Amino acid sequence: MKKVAVLGAGSWGTALAMVLCDNHHQVRLWTHNADQKETMQKTKRNEKYLPDIKLPSNIEIFTDLEKAVDNVEAIVFVVPAKAIRQTCQKVLPFLSDDIILIHGSKGIEPDSHYRISEMMEEELANINFRGVVALSGPSHAEEVSLKHPTTVTAASKNDMAAKYTQDLFINEYFRVYTSKDIVGVELGGALKNIIALGAGISDGLGYGDNAKAALITRGLAEISRLAAVLGANPLTFSGLSGVGDLIVTCTSVHSRNWRAGNLFGKGQKLKEVLDQMGMTVEGVRTTEAVYQLSNKLKVEMPITKGIYEVIFEQRSPKDVVDHLMTRNRTTEIEDIASVLVDRYSD
Numbered sequence: 442m443k444k445v446a447v448l449g450a451g452s453w454g455t456a457l458a459m460v461l462c463d464n465h466h467q468v469r470l471w472t473h474n475a476d477q478k479e480t481m482q483k484t485k486r487n488e489k490y491l492p493d494i495k496l497p498s499n500i501e502i503f504t505d506l507e508k509a510v511d512n513v514e515a516i517v518f519v520v521p522a523k524a525i526r527q528t529c530q531k532v533l534p535f536l537s538d539d540i541i542l543i544h545g546s547k548g549i550e551p552d553s554h555y556r557i558s559e560m561m562e563e564e565l566a567n568i569n570f571r572g573v574v575a576l577s578g579p580s581h582a583e584e585v586s587l588k589h590p591t592t593v594t595a596a597s598k599n600d601m602a603a604k605y606t607q608d609l610f611i612n613e614y615f616r617v618y619t620s621k622d623i624v625g626v627e628l629g630g631a632l633k634n635i636i637a638l639g640a641g642i643s644d645g646l647g648y649g650d651n652a653k654a655a656l657i658t659r660g661l662a663e664i665s666r667l668a669a670v671l672g673a674n675p676l677t678f679s680g681l682s683g684v685g686d687l688i689v690t691c692t693s694v695h696s697r698n699w700r701a702g703n704l705f706g707k708g709q710k711l712k713e714v715l716d717q718m719g720m721t722v723e724g725v726r727t728t729e730a731v732y733q734l735s736n737k738l739k740v741e742m743p744i745t746k747g748i749y750e751v752i753f754e755q756r757s758p759k760d761v762v763d764h765l766m767t768r769n770r771t772t773e774i775e776d777i778a779s780v781l782v783d784r785y786s787d
């Protein structure tokens with residue numbers, strides 16, 4: 442039994458804390474919102490983010506960050522990507538060396554183009570943590586909290602930290618694999634959200650399964666092309682954090698990115714969409730970051746470009762689809778192959 446703090450009491454932080462409670466760990470769930478803590482303690486539910494689920498009786502809820510992380514072996518960061526740096530800065534004074542840092546967040550920071558673990562390493566450079574682990578895969582909180590079979594990957598440059606995370610979380614309904622390719626695993630989790638926005642847009646426009654299958658497949662081609670240039674193992678994109686998460690996010694009614702895309706497809710604009718969602722839609726910021734990055738690195742990403750134009754330049758979604766369908770003729774597989782040839786030919 443380990444003492445673990447989970448930072449972020451949204452749907453995913455709560456679901457991961459429940460898995461840890463099921464595994465008999467001593468779990469402290471931290472929220473930055475005092476009202477949320479009070480309601481959760483009173484109702485034994487997370488009314489806003491996972492309303493149908495009763496919280497385990499052994500979960501402890503904190504707003505005091507120092508108390509939440511006191512004497513813990515591992516911290517699991519599950520705040521939205523935009524809050525990662527601020528959360529690291531707040532927790533830094535209370536951290537001791539040897540801590541294991543795990544995160545379940547999915548995003549890329551605009552301008553810096555940092556992955557989540559890169560932001561954590563930069564903000565927490567003053568401590569000698571034992572490793573940073575990304576926990577990612579096809580895993581909607583709503584289903585994990587119902588204990589439906591789910592598989593994820595714990596990726597770290599540090600093998601021991603990845604195995605520690607596997608031991609911490611694995612049980613009969615939550616199967617955890619390990620990987621050394623943290624670059625690929627984090628990119629898979631972040632980039633699929635862009636394509637899920639696209640799948641939602643396509644459905645919102647009233648297009649059918651052919652269009653969605655095309656988006657998923659050509660989306661996978663362009664996100665794995667970028668990931669290969671950024672140093673990911675392309676095979677990671679055939680795994681749980683790649684195609685696995687892409688499928689679930691593009692097809693599940695639980696996906697906030699798909700739902701937001703659907704509203705864009707029906708003609709709503711950014712502010713209306715975000716107001717209506719009221720929950721984290723990571724794909725919006727990640728689309729901005731990846732659009733910048735693809736221009737900087739000259740990686741062709743036509744779907745991401747189209748989604749960027751819908752979200753940030755108010756281009757009509759129908760216009761974007763028409764453009765994607767009629768752009769220059771090209772070959773299907775050669776493009777990713779050429780990235781790999783360039784990369785391995787030195």
Ligand SMILES: NC(=O)C1=CN([C@@H]2O[C@H](COP(=O)(O)OP(=O)(O)OC[C@H]3O[C@@H](n4cnc5c(N)ncnc54)[C@H](O)[C@@H]3O)[C@@H](O)[C@H]2O)C=CC1
Nearest residue numbers: 450451452453454473519520521524546547581582720721
């Ligand atoms: N919901 C899901 O099924 C999954 C979500 N994720 C990822 O987990 C991360 C968190 O997402 P969700 O839990 O779904 O979001 P959510 O929208 O359900 O909840 C967000 C939580 O973060 C808190 N928060 C917002 N700003 C904060 C700040 N500055 N400091 C501390 N807390 C803050 C909110 O109060 C809320 O409790 C995202 O990166 C998401 O992509 C990953 C896998 C599954």
Ligand SMILES: O=C(CO)COP(=O)(O)O
Nearest residue numbers: 578579580581696697698
């Ligand atoms: O990453 C997720 C499932 O693996 C959650 O996706 P959404 O943020 O689109 O709900």
